Amino acid sequence: PGGGKDVLLALLGGAKEITAVEINPGSIKAVQEFSSFNGNIYDFSNVKIFVGDGRSFVRRSSERYDIIYLSLVFTQKASMLGYSLAENYVFTKEAFDDYLDHLDEDGRVAVLLHDSSDLLKTFTTAISVLQDRGISPEQALKHIIIIQENMGMEIPDLAHFPLFILRESPFTREEAVDILKTALIMNKRPLFIPYVYEQEPYSLIGPSISLEEFISISPINLKPVVDDRPFFYNFDKGIPPLLAVLFLISLSLAGIFLIPYYSKRKKEEIKDSQAAPSIFHFLLYFTCLGVGFMLIEIALIQKFILFLGYPTLAFSVTLFSILLGGGLGSLSSNLIRKRPIRNISWIALGIAAIALAYIFILPFLLDRFLSSSVLTRSLVAMAIVFPAGFLMGIPFPSGLRVLNDFFPQDIAWMWAINAVMSVLGSILAVIIAILFGFTWALLAGALAYILIFYRFRSLSVLSGPPEEQP
Incomplete structure (x- = not known):
């Protein structure tokens, strides 16, 4: 949770129970030390704070959640500086499997990302995970929604802090319409919503090309990462x-x-x-x-x-x-x-x-x-x-x-x-x-x-x- 912004937004959104995991104990201490300023958000009865790695915490947890939210977990610069020792297990295929396995019925994984590169890699990873679960690429698209901040201008290949949403069960047309309406009311720009806003490049998978072809024609490395090769922020094809x-x-x-x-x-x-x-x-x-x-x-x-x-x-x-x-x-x-x-x-x-x-x-x-x-x-x-x-x-x-x-x-x-x-x-x-x-x-x-x-x-x-x- 870092400085607690996501916990505060969850409280304002009416979340009944919040479990927050922060790998840096210093961040939690800072929020607690300035509790008089932030309203003691970590001391609410429905807020539980844990120190640790989020992926490792989920794997050990026996709980199920309505939403598993990952907000700007890594920066590309930090990952590039430590290929061999950086903890890049948050965006692997096995990680998404863990998240989906810990969701309630109709629960969602929401990931706030930086730009188009990590958005596309998250997209291909999610499609690959759903394929492994026996879902065709064309059907897998109905499990995914992507929206972003409205920057006032539409640049096709540019994404600015996009929000990637994944669900184990497909979204219905009615749900997609409601989400599009809500996004527009909140001044958000849709990048991909099944049924109602299916734009390229995301809509290409399935009817036009396979996931493998989608990855191969990309100028950057979009191959889904796994726990044994967890270099999510390596976008170079071959050796960097x-x-x-x-x-x-x-x-x-x-x-x-x-x-x-x-x-x-x-x-x-x-x-x-x-x-x-x-x-x-x-x-x-x-x-x-x-x-x-x-x-x-x-x-x-x-x-x-x-x-x-x-x-x-x-x-x-x-x-x-x-x-x-x-x-x-x-x-x-x-x-x-x-x-x-x-x-x-x-x-x-x-x-x-x-x-x-x-x-x-x-x-x-x-x-x-x-x-x-x-x-x-x-x-x-x-x-x-x-x-x-x-x-x-x-x-x-x-x-x-x-x-x-x-x-x-x-x-x-x-x-x-x-x-x-x-x-x-x-x-x-x-x-x-x-x-x-x-x-x-x-x-x-x-x-x-x-x-x-x-x-x-x-x-x-x-x-x-x-x-x-x-």
Whole structure:
């Protein structure tokens, strides 16, 4: 509710019961502190205020509502600055399913948006949700109403703070006529009302083109977003230019490290044993560690945002668990000095197995504990993430010990390469998530560790430097 404007309007509109959810506790404190000015709107007996993420609150709620209203939930600028960690689950297909499932009969979802871009994306998402429920695109249009402020002039492709209304049951012709009359009385401009005001581009879907064709011919990205790929405010088709530039810069920096080093060491190899690892084994090893670690870490942080209900809490809990587990894993790496290469290869395979298991197990576990308290959910998240963090903490120090046995002069180089690849991995995680989803980012992280296992498995007969071999 922010400063409470929507709560005030609901009270003035005669709402019998109001449930307001605000993710920022500071906003609620401000309204309460200035209660003498705003009329104590949060202290009314029929007003309930909760701190949390609105989507997460709805998923955990057992209540049903006449109206679920989302008023300018995000700004495009805020979302663009945080692709990997922003809490963009409010406008996904699964979110609209949750909203519809929590409505009373004839209840409505109302979304106040910014402009034409997010309006069109909300429109395609809603149509897709209704299609998944067995409703044809042409019939789905009868479930949707769009109106906006009257700006005094009619510009076809411009929408200014449009109000998008969705209902699970279709609007009747009589309801549509009444809504049009009310909108005109209130000096609102209709953009789409079934039966009585069906204008392009919204009316094109169904009789003229399919939803897929509608999306493909659009100059901007209107593909409906899902929980696994929740970048609602990404309107670029493909990789956003700013992110592509950042990736190319990071790739160039990685090349600055790798190419001269590769050229310098190309002809160097251990001559005492053909089975011994070459320097390029370690180059691949620390590259995969840097990229794989970040792919798994960022994917897990994003997976827990909806579960925990707060982006900052998801970041803190997940990062704490990974770092705590990683620290203890690094400490325990002292215990695997015997046959370290073999142990490294099997630990890498174990990390990949856990990452793959997350893909299948996480949805079940998160749904199972979704209704629990914040503390319980945080502890569950820590318990889930800790094993991966523990195992991911072992390969780096273990790899440095093995490297010290064969190429002690290259420790600083490998440390630097791992750091550069960690930066590259974090950007790559976001790119993969935008194009395919965070599940694929998690899978890519698992593949990085599988590559370590594959390359080092053949070397597992070694237990120390070449001079220790028979």
